[in-house]
Amino acid sequence: MLIATVSNFAQYASDSIYYGSFFALISLSLSLLFGVMGLMNFAYGELIMAGAYVMFYTRGWGWLAMIVMTIIIVTALSLLMELIAFRPLRRAEPVVLLITSFAVAYGLEALGWMTVGTGTQKGFEPYPWLTTQFDVGGVLLSKLELITWIVTGLLLLGMVVLIKRTSLGIQLRASTEDFRMAQLVGVRANWVISAAFGITGVLAAAVALLFTFRSGAIAPDIGQGPLLIAFVGGVIGGLGSLVGAALGGFILGVVLNVLQATLPLSINNHFQLFAFAGVIAILVLQPNGLIAIRGTWVRRWIQHIREAPAWQKLST
Amino acid sequence: MSGVRDRAAVALYTRRLWPPLALAVLLVVTWALVAAYGGTTYEAYGVRMFINLMVVLALQIFSGNSGVLSFGHATFVAMGAYFSALLTIPTADKGFQFLTMPHWLSSWVFPAQLSPLEAILAGAGFATLVAALFALPIARLTGVGAGIATLAMLVIGNVFLVQTTSITRGTSTLIGVPLTTTFVSVLVWALIFLGVAYVFKQSRFGLRLRAARENVRAAKSVGIRVDRERAIAWILSGFVAGAAGVLYAHWFVTFSPGDFYINTNGIDLVILPIAMLVIGGMGSVTGAVIGCYFVTIVYTFFNRWEVDGFSGTVRTVPSGTANLALAATFIVVLILRPRGLTGGRELAWPRDWRLLRRRPATQARPAEQPAGSTK
Numbered sequence: 001m002l003i004a005t006v007s008n009f010a011q012y013a014s015d016s017i018y019y020g021s022f023f024a025l026i027s028l029s030l031s032l033l034f035g036v037m038g039l040m041n042f043a044y045g046e047l048i049m050a051g052a053y054v055m056f057y058t059r060g061w062g063w064l065a066m067i068v069m070t071i072i073i074v075t076a077l078s079l080l081m082e083l084i085a086f087r088p089l090r091r092a093e094p095v096v097l098l099i100t101s102f103a104v105a106y107g108l109e110a111l112g113w114m115t116v117g118t119g120t121q122k123g124f125e126p127y128p129w130l131t132t133q134f135d136v137g138g139v140l141l142s143k144l145e146l147i148t149w150i151v152t153g154l155l156l157l158g159m160v161v162l163i164k165r166t167s168l169g170i171q172l173r174a175s176t177e178d179f180r181m182a183q184l185v186g187v188r189a190n191w192v193i194s195a196a197f198g199i200t201g202v203l204a205a206a207v208a209l210l211f212t213f214r215s216g217a218i219a220p221d222i223g224q225g226p227l228l229i230a231f232v233g234g235v236i237g238g239l240g241s242l243v244g245a246a247l248g249g250f251i252l253g254v255v256l257n258v259l260q261a262t263l264p265l266s267i268n269n270h271f272q273l274f275a276f277a278g279v280i281a282i283l284v285l286q287p288n289g290l291i292a293i294r295g296t297w298v299r300r301w302i303q304h305i306r307e308a309p310a311w312q313k314l315s316t
Numbered sequence: 317m318s319g320v321r322d323r324a325a326v327a328l329y330t331r332r333l334w335p336p337l338a339l340a341v342l343l344v345v346t347w348a349l350v351a352a353y354g355g356t357t358y359e360a361y362g363v364r365m366f367i368n369l370m371v372v373l374a375l376q377i378f379s380g381n382s383g384v385l386s387f388g389h390a391t392f393v394a395m396g397a398y399f400s401a402l403l404t405i406p407t408a409d410k411g412f413q414f415l416t417m418p419h420w421l422s423s424w425v426f427p428a429q430l431s432p433l434e435a436i437l438a439g440a441g442f443a444t445l446v447a448a449l450f451a452l453p454i455a456r457l458t459g460v461g462a463g464i465a466t467l468a469m470l471v472i473g474n475v476f477l478v479q480t481t482s483i484t485r486g487t488s489t490l491i492g493v494p495l496t497t498t499f500v501s502v503l504v505w506a507l508i509f510l511g512v513a514y515v516f517k518q519s520r521f522g523l524r525l526r527a528a529r530e531n532v533r534a535a536k537s538v539g540i541r542v543d544r545e546r547a548i549a550w551i552l553s554g555f556v557a558g559a560a561g562v563l564y565a566h567w568f569v570t571f572s573p574g575d576f577y578i579n580t581n582g583i584d585l586v587i588l589p590i591a592m593l594v595i596g597g598m599g600s601v602t603g604a605v606i607g608c609y610f611v612t613i614v615y616t617f618f619n620r621w622e623v624d625g626f627s628g629t630v631r632t633v634p635s636g637t638a639n640l641a642l643a644a645t646f647i648v649v650l651i652l653r654p655r656g657l658t659g660g661r662e663l664a665w666p667r668d669w670r671l672l673r674r675r676p677a678t679q680a681r682p683a684e685q686p687a688g689s690t691k
Contacts, residue, residue: 040460085647092654094460095385099594100650102587107643114636224578228467235464269479276468276475283461283468284453 011140012261018145020253021152025207026230027237027249028159029200034239035176036196038094040231042101043081044204045223046108050077051208052218053116056124063127071205078201079194090193112220122218148210155206156246159199163242168195176240229253236282252279335662336514339605340507343369346609347503359499363567365612366502369605370560371589372596373506373513376604378553379593381522382546383529384458388450388466389557390585391473392443394576396561398477398484400439401493403428404566409492416482432496436505436562443558446473447551455546458532470577470586477573489570497567505563509556514601521548526599595649597656602663610657614645 026044033039051074058066085104089097116122133140163169174182175192183189211226212218230249237248252275259271343366350362371389379386402425405413410426417425430438450469457465477484484490516522528535528542535542565571578586588611596607618638649657 034460040463085651088651089654092650095594095598096650096654098385098463099591100647102591103643103646103650106587107640107647110636110639110643114634114640228471228578232464232468235460239460270475273472273475273479276471279468280450280453280465283465284456 012258014141014145015261016254016257018148019257020250021148022207022211022226023230023233023249023253024246025152025155025203025249026226027234028156028242028246029203030231030234031239031242031245032172032196032200034234035242036172037086037090037097037179037193039086039097039101040094040239041200042098042227043085043104043108044200045221045227046105046112047074047078047081047201047204048208048211048223048226049109049112049220050074051205052124052212052222053112053122055209055212056116056122056218059124067209070209071202074205074208075198075201078197078204082194082197086197087190087193090189109220117220124212124216124218127213144210144213148214151206151210155203159242162199168192172196229256232276232279236279331665332518334665335600335602336510338663339510339602342605342609343503343506343510347499351499361612361616363497363499363502365608366506367560367564367567368585368589368592368612369506369608370502370509370563371557371585372592372604372608373509373601374553374556374560375589375593376598376601377513377516377556378546378549379590380598380600380604381517381525381529381549383598384454384546385463385590386454386466386553387463387586387590388454388469388473389553389589390576391470392447392554392557393561393564393585394473394477394573395446396439396443396558397565397571397576398490398561399442399558400430400435400562401490401565402483403430403438404435404494404496405490405492406494413485413491414482418482421483432501432566435496435566436559439562439565440555440558443561444551444555446558447554451547451550454550455543474573474577477576484573487572487574489572493565493569495566495569497563502563502567505559509559510601510605512552512556513604516549516552517601521545525549591646595646595656597658597660599660600658600662603656603658603660606657610649611642615642618642 029044030041033041051070054070054073055066058069061069081104085100086097089100092100133142135141161169163173171182171187171192172195174185174187175189179189182192207226211222215222229252233249233252234245235248236252237246238244255278256272256275259275347362347366350358354362371393374392375386375389378384378389402410407426407429410422414422414425454462454465454469478486480486517526524535524540525545525548527538528540528545532542561576568575576585578584592607592611593604594607595610596605597603615638618641622635622638653659
């Protein structure tokens with residue numbers, strides 16, 4: 001067994017937070033679309049893939065141009081996806097939307113393999129100034145980790161402001177609560193749903209950027225692994241609530257990382273098995289998610305901090 | 317008097333049995349045509365389709381009747397495949413493959429030499445046990461939660477198969493799995509499970525479950541124990557999927573855990589059966605069969621086109637076209653018919669066809685009982 005010293009512990013904590021941040025962003029996006037139109041978007045992983053490839057092809061343009069291009073193209077793709085595949089199916093059942101999103105994911109991935117994925121394995125050279133680690137009181141950190149924390153924090157904060165303080169946010173919240181009612185009082189459905197897809201596109205671009213800066217390897221199926229974990233995390237936290245989903249994704253990411261680092265070697269290979277068995281247990285004990293359910297301590301605590309929470313329990 | 321009543325009874329039973337009988341005829345005709353004219357290439361497609369059909373029927377038994385989506389049936393397929401393989405590989409081949417298998421397992425796994433029928437029953441039985449293990453949590457959950465729980469089950473199954481190398485050889489394939497599945501045997505089992513799925517749907521269990529699908533509270537208020545009914549369907553569908561897994565194992569002979577997981581070559585066992593069921597129409601056995609046929613035909617068409625342009629050896633289109641075409645077809649079909657090709661109805665009695673055509677097209681919610689379904 002491993003004896004965790006303080007600095008060891010801090011190292012784990014910083015790595016885990018870094019790891020969990022990705023999933024928080026992805027879960028948040030999934031939750032937004034699920035709330036607005038009941039869509040579990042499996043094609044989201046392909047947005048990340050697209051972002052990574054845009055980075056690969058624009059890597060010579062300087063980092064600022066590359067980031068801007070990635071955000072523009074991924075957001076455009078997200079909007080296009082909505083326009084072609086999901087707009088005609090707006091009133092369909094969730095399962096039909098789910099299968100459609102699978103079809104979109106398959107199609108985009110096939111397209112990825114046929115066009116950009118052919119030839120040699122592509123990779124993205126990490127910037128040395130971004131990944132060199134420096135020592136902070138015994139904990140190794142890189143600029144990339146700090147940037148990931150800051151960007152994730154800013155994006156989450158931005159989402160909270162957007163959702164709570166802007167007209168669009170009010171419309172989004174109303175639509176997640178009761179889509180038909182929102183339409184009756186003048187919310188334009190096309191606009192709100194497009195906006196939701198646009199926002200998730202920006203978030204996907206951010207995930208793609210942070211993820212590719214870190215791993216470097218690019219393939220048409222890179223989006224799938226993180227997506228699966230973020231999905232599960234989102235549901236644990238409660239897909240019906242944006243904060244809940246983000247927290248759920250974050251927590252699952254952290255837990256997976258901690259389990260991987262601390263379980264004894266003999267059962268370490270099976271760590272995902274235990275994590276997902278735990279997922280089933282949580283689902284049974286808290287079917288609406290850890291956060292979204294009324295009356296849990298987390299919710300009471302959050303309610304205590306703010307009298308009018310934005311994350312009212314939503315229909316799941 | 318009694319003659320009239322008898323005739324009425326016969327007419328009633330014929331009407332009731334009409335959908336599965338017609339579908340069975342469809343399967344047998346398909347089999348006969350492919351066996352007669354298809355050659356080995358299309359026979360392979362045929363076997364694959366019938367195995368897929370069994371998985372789709374298993375999904376129909378659970379998801380179709382309960383309305384709860386499952387990503388986990390590929391786990392049952394895998395469990396059936398691996399369990400049967402362990403008990404049928406010749407003892408000599410087991411010796412060098414499973415050097416680290418614990419003694420309590422190897423003592424009875426090594427000498428086991430099951431016949432094809434025993435292997436199917438054993439594999440399906442084991443899958444049933446696995447299903448029973450997960451039945452409690454799955455039966456209690458609804459909606460997205462249930463879907464995610466089955467997804468978690470899929471991950472658990474996959475991690476187990478990949479990491480427990482002493483029993484499953486991890487990502488390496490097993491050597492020496494006997495090739496005992498034939499085109500006839502998959503047809504026979506597909507017919508059997510077609511009957512099982514239809515009888516289950518019409519039985520009191522299926523009826524209770526469908527009632528709970530339409531309205532959980534109403535079903536509970538008339539005394540239906542929704543958990544129990546769901547668990548029954550789940551376990552039965554585990555059996556069917558497990559049997560399909562055994563047939564899969566003894567047809568493809570070499571397989572690895574990745575074959576029973578989400579993968580992206582377009583013909584996996586996780587997403588494709590769900591897509592087949594949804595495209596055909598979840599609520600009916602007819603939908604399962606039609607969806608399986610439709611997807612298989614579309615995929616085979618584009619796949620042959622992609623591989624050899626139907627005739628020559630020249631590649632005319634880049635590889636990946638089949639997957640792209642399949643994805644596009646899915647989207648188009650779902651946009652045009654969001655409730656599936658059959659709309660969740662069973663095949664109607666021939667004389668009722670014109671009635672169906674005259675019915676106004678309802679884009680109603682799933683809660684509506686399909687008008688064409690027999691009881």
